[in-house]
Amino acid sequence: MVRRLASLAAGLTLIVYPIAPAAAEPVTFLPGSAGMGDPYYPLQGNGGYDVGHYDLNLRFDPDDHEVDATITITATAVQNLSRFDLDFSGPPITGVTVDGSPAAYRRDGQELVITPSKGLRSGSAFTVVVSYAGTPEAVSDATGRQGWLGTKDGAYVASQPDGARSWFPANDTPADKATFSFRVSAPGDLTVLANGERTGTDGADGDGYKTVRWEMRQPMAPYLATVAIGRFVVSEGTAAGMPNVTAYDPSLADESADLHDFTAKAVAWATGLFGPYPFSSVGGIADGDGSVTALETQGRPVYSGGPSDDLEIVHELAHQWFGDSVGVRSWRDIWLNEGFATYAEWLYQEQHGGPTAKEIFDRLYRKNGGFWDLKTGDPGQAHMFDENAVYLRGAMTIHALRTKIGDRVFFSLLKTWTQQNRHATVTTADFIALAEKLSGRNLRPLFDAWLYQTGKPRI
Numbered sequence: 341m342v343r344r345l346a347s348l349a350a351g352l353t354l355i356v357y358p359i360a361p362a363a364a365e366p367v368t369f370l371p372g373s374a375g376m377g378d379p380y381y382p383l384q385g386n387g388g389y390d391v392g393h394y395d396l397n398l399r400f401d402p403d404d405h406e407v408d409a410t411i412t413i414t415a416t417a418v419q420n421l422s423r424f425d426l427d428f429s430g431p432p433i434t435g436v437t438v439d440g441s442p443a444a445y446r447r448d449g450q451e452l453v454i455t456p457s458k459g460l461r462s463g464s465a466f467t468v469v470v471s472y473a474g475t476p477e478a479v480s481d482a483t484g485r486q487g488w489l490g491t492k493d494g495a496y497v498a499s500q501p502d503g504a505r506s507w508f509p510a511n512d513t514p515a516d517k518a519t520f521s522f523r524v525s526a527p528g529d530l531t532v533l534a535n536g537e538r539t540g541t542d543g544a545d546g547d548g549y550k551t552v553r554w555e556m557r558q559p560m561a562p563y564l565a566t567v568a569i570g571r572f573v574v575s576e577g578t579a580a581g582m583p584n585v586t587a588y589d590p591s592l593a594d595e596s597a598d599l600h601d602f603t604a605k606a607v608a609w610a611t612g613l614f615g616p617y618p619f620s621s622v623g624g625i626a627d628g629d630g631s632v633t634a635l636e637t638q639g640r641p642v643y644s645g646g647p648s649d650d651l652e653i654v655h656e657l658a659h660q661w662f663g664d665s666v667g668v669r670s671w672r673d674i675w676l677n678e679g680f681a682t683y684a685e686w687l688y689q690e691q692h693g694g695p696t697a698k699e700i701f702d703r704l705y706r707k708n709g710g711f712w713d714l715k716t717g718d719p720g721q722a723h724m725f726d727e728n729a730v731y732l733r734g735a736m737t738i739h740a741l742r743t744k745i746g747d748r749v750f751f752s753l754l755k756t757w758t759q760q761n762r763h764a765t766v767t768t769a770d771f772i773a774l775a776e777k778l779s780g781r782n783l784r785p786l787f788d789a790w791l792y793q794t795g796k797p798r799i
């Protein structure tokens with residue numbers, strides 16, 4: 341409708357176009373999809389929006405191990421949304437709002453389905469607040485236990501690949517990275533750690549609780565978020581000019597003797613090979629009983645049961661480039677994370693008086709039978725962390741590439757790859773394309789044999 345006002349003067353007609361015409365085009369709002377269709381984890385992530393920031397506000401009670409949480413998610417709609425999902429299988433929900441108004445919600449398996457009071461227009465920013473209270477439970481599947489892991493004196497978190505939903509509602513896909521703020525309250529005698537930099541501690545309130553704030557300023561996939569609460573021995577220093585904060589449970593003092601100093605040493609070494617470190621702080625957290633594996637939680641890996649040796653620290657720190665900053669878009673390409681992190685261990689040994697990468701490759705190449713049974717580039721969901729198929733043969737794939745294209749191109753490829761894809765997500769095809777471009781060679785047959793065939797490739 342166009343409103344035509346009375347003539348103000350002879351020959352002059354003022355026409356006003358209302359900002360919101362009463363007879364506007366009808367806008368169609370549709371539900372966002374419940375998953376992103378990952379071949380291994382089809383329900384992970386959700387369609388229709390992109391998260392910019394998570395604000396995780398948790399209060400932890402060590403007596404009953406309950407958390408009282410309020411999570412604020414800032415997102416942008418990428419379609420006209422009538423409703424949308426978050427991934428969440430944590431404690432009972434006490435309330436959900438969207439842009440400050442109460443929103444309808446229901447839980448459907450691992451999906452939290454939220455219907456805002458009015459549709460969200462494509463391109464508009466919106467804020468979701470979810471409150472819940474109770475004891476988070478780890479998620480278990482064929483890849484192991486993951487997510488919120490209770491300890492005697494608190495908890496720590498290692499969520500790869502599917503555990504983020506155990507402790508906070510998220511768009512839990514590696515393809516949707518966001519910045520994170522953590523505000524964690526706990527009794528004053530406990531230590532609180534998280535990803536990134538500690539930005540402050542609010543003094544103990546009337547009941548002896550204090551609130552510790554941490555900030556992850558670079559984009560992070562939800563599965564790489566961590567907090568650790570409990571009794572810790574904390575070391576603070578610098579590594580490559582950045583804050584280095586490491587912590588270990590007092591019962592893991594022996595296993596963690598090297599953690600602080602070696603973390604600084606390994607980051608400096610890796611920076612020389614892989615290019616600038618992608619985050620603004622570094623560190624490590626040793627907690628728990630070793631019943632789960634170490635995880636490359638962003639900027640501050642967690643070592644369950646303490647680091648098993650220095651090479652484990654090299655591995656988790658190499659993931660800061662390969663896996664965390666340069667993330668996989670699909671779990672099927674997990675060899676890109678684990679192959680490079682394992683190959684970093686080989687390079688570290690080669691450059692520090694150990695066996696050369698070629699010697700390690702040659703020893704493994706002599707293996708027969710089951711070692712070659714799975715496809716490195718598509719091992720299957722249950723085998724995505726298979727030591728032989730993904731870690732060792734992933735590293736062998738990288739060594740076969742190095743042998744083919746030569747050291748000069750190979751080491752330049754590593755830096756170009758991490759630089760071009762900093763804080764992004766990638767596919768195996770992206771890596772092959774860059775390797776071919778920099779080497780000027782057709783590398784399809786090599787990658788096809790090493791990644792997508794079973795059996796021992798010919799060399």
Ligand SMILES: [Zn+2]
Pocket residue numbers: 655659677678681
């Ligand atoms: Zn790894």
